[in-house]
Amino acid sequence: MGPRGAGIVLALVGAGLAVAAVAGVPERVAQARLLNSPELRVLLVTAAPERSCRYVLKAAQSVLEEEGVPFGVVSAVALLARLPDGNFVRRHPVAIALDCVARSLPEDFGPWADRYVRAGGVLVASFDAGTRDRRGRFRAVGVLTGVLGVEAITYQRRRAGAYTTGRILILRRDWLEVPPGKTTPESQLLTGYIYGPLTYPIAAAEARQADVLLVADAVTPTGEHVPGVTLRRVGRGWAMFANPPLGHLKSYSDDLLLRLIVQLAVLRLTRLPHLHPSPHALGGLVINWHVDADLDRKAVAIMLERRYLRAGLRPSLHVTAGPFRDRPGDNLGFDACGQGEPLVRAMARYGVVGSHGGWAHNWFSTRLAAGRLSPREIEALIRRNSDCLERITGRRVDEYSAPNGVHPPLVTRILERLGFVAYYYTGDSGSPPTRTFLDGRRVSDRVWAFPVMTFGRVASLTELGRAGVPEAVVDAGLRAIADFVVRNRTVRLIYSHPYDVLRYPVAVRRFIERVDTLARQARLEVRPMGEYARFFSRFVRARATFAWKDSVTLRAVVRNPLSVADIPVAVPREYGLVRARADRPVRLYQRIDPTFRYLYTLQPARRLEMEFRLAP
Template structure:
């Protein structure tokens, strides 16, 4: 009798477990089959800093996504989900080992129409953590051999420069002109050509490959390969690790291209009203600006149709206490600050004595509390004139020890800051040593033009006025074409004192024209920082079926200036065109700023045609 009872119990347990597995699998497939999202895959560490770097960019770019384990992914039928899961990303570091059969799963998914991005070191190690010694199945599908350790050993991973194939490739991956030299190599602020970690990959079979970038030895860096209905993108540098070290640009640019131009993922646009946005940031360090501010106003370099931000060091000194060379906000500079308020917002440029403050931070002569007190003195002087607390910050001479500085920013209520890290990229919640510094205080990376940012630096590099005029025009066009946000920085006296007056005048005239035409907008750091935080915290859900796409967007504060981007096609079906702005791949739908929630249906054209036919028949 006991034996029979045990068998009955065992059957019951097995039945329950079978039901649980079925129920879990059913729910998983139901979720996947209804909701449009990007999958971010990891194998071992869901809490990896690398994943958080990807998450942050996807949130800031308004992308619906889900983090999923490798083992969960391969339980989903790969050939039925490409309409709902248009893109899958395998980030660097967290997928060095992938589960058995994942490579076959990827191939089936891609052949059915899916898009997959493989970043840097995917599938390069076995389960034991050791490097693979021969090409994998995935290597052969892509036509590149990542597994060169047996031949290369300590040369398997090196550093090299990244060269885009041509200007078309530069534009495709939304790289600002100022970040690319005449040979299409990526350059950095004050560094020249940047060195990136690169794997020593070898070409097995280049048939069908589109090579967008290589290193100086012509090794592949960015490669796309279309396979039947879908596509594989391989990137041979650790994008997540770079983001974690304050180099945001490549991760953001490549993800945007992959998700929006290759995979056509529905999303929210990362600029207000889906317009290119320029933030102009003038740094006022010393008494040299007393005359230059008047000169800039008289010569129409400061204009009321162009929003600007003016960051001021308030004290009466610059190099040493009591040298009397400072801007002196509470003295001779007061009237000038009052004039500048007509042209934009006033922010804090650090700690009271511009050069002395930067020098003593750099030499570690000041404690965190002392640094804070100098910034606080600076702020109080500005507030005494403007009537409001400054919430924008720029560090004198760019000296910004990240951890202690962010602590001070939080305590003093700052919401944004000028930043020399992430140069050339969009404002973002930057990372340092693998960690996000703040989820509410936004870094505004400086836009660079070659190795320079300010006009003085361009002068010191002997750049011609024609070269700067070209840079500035292309910069404005870049903002418009990519609906991007960037920060331009210099000093007011730079315009007066160096050879670029015509170039700056042409730039400002062009900006004014683009603003008047509705193609571009100028905003303050404060305005953009509020928008970025709000967008990153906006919930979005896209679902799809045979009738079309359904979008649900919610934000507890407001949907003001948020714009939906809906792909023009769902599989082989076209989304019905309405009175929307559009480009080659998307319709753009502004949301109602008075609402906290939007529910919108985007039907396919064939459904509407069928309904009209049914009405006629009736």
């Protein structure tokens, strides 16, 4: 895979530099070191430590790692000892006070936050941040109300009505890059796959200042519109309020809002140097075909004939291999190791063949959903499916998608054991590949969830067809997804079935042609799930530090025990590379867009150092 469209900037020969590792440092010392260090970091602000909030912190840390954003966890009390001046803001341009973990911020944190924002900082506050005192009682006025211009605690006036639920109505897509299809077509309400508009826990917040920009509303069950996401320009900085509990939601398989808010604060409002989470800083598309049953045999043949499968675009082709579908002997299966075998061979030339569950599509999913399969039976069925496919392709099966989306966490543990690295996921919809959380815990550190992109409440073309969506609308929707991943240089998964091709022939053909063109223009890559999963597993092992050497010189050091290959370092575009070295000879490539400059190498170096200077 060549870096088409990327400029070669220089070739260099490396020289070693020893880096001391710090381990087992007490928390207070670590915080002081963090705040004294010249390194740039986002601050995750905690109030008095509450054990019951640790899951929120873990969820947020997981997202920041996946976003490649350098960060540190610091207590509000430690921050109060620091002067939040321009120099401080230059090193810590974003401070995030999350739900739960920042609930009981000290009173003095209000004036501190105000000075921090006036000096140019971006403050993000979510849900109940700063709304309680040290003993957990509701405050009359929130600690951050002044700077946010929004009152998040209305207990004195509303009592039990201070907390309610609400749907999130996106008002300003120009500020919040909500993926297409994540809202309903008829309104701009955030929507989940199958569920329709999602209902979030929210505070019955009230705007207190006229200069508060409403990015999203929260609409309560009684129809009241309260601030959902707000932005306020204060001095040289920004104060942002995100009403839903971002960290809590992330830890319960609703990743998107936290990620969008982090991206707005870190990429858009501050342009913080970071590692960019897509290979070669390109848009990435996982096209996941689910090959369910005998009907797909004809459809796969048509796809091959019409060149919907073609060189250069490598989809994830997941097959349910058995000869039956609903019950043994019905002969409704794809029969990969029988009648379907020549098709599996032909498909394997264009993409990666993965697993679509345990041997028989509906038979497996119904029994799994009803709890009628033991872990040992589930494992045996998934193994049986893989064994058949591996025999044909000679390649290990390491990608999975659940038939009918039935995927209890137990299945992920089985996948882990069987050496899978990625799976199609109906939670966290609209998000990039992620190590998903469920019930406050990360489900797996090794197997990556690939959330599906939706069209409102549906995702596959079959479902669009059933909902009677016209072909022109499908065509526009698919195009919007391709444009979204290109514009945001991000990775997303879409899925459908081969027989859907017959339902929307024009939309599918146009989509394939468009994606092919974008790939040829080096604006997008279509790669299988497993490849992206391996990239992201390596990506989260990378440690990057960015530090100011002087007022115009930025130093970046990236280390990765596995390799830094393909992982882009992003700095504001006006900073030009002046020096670089690595632990082995590498060639650097760069891409530039209106906001950032991205540099990466294709060679498996383990340490890369770069120096950038502000162009005069």
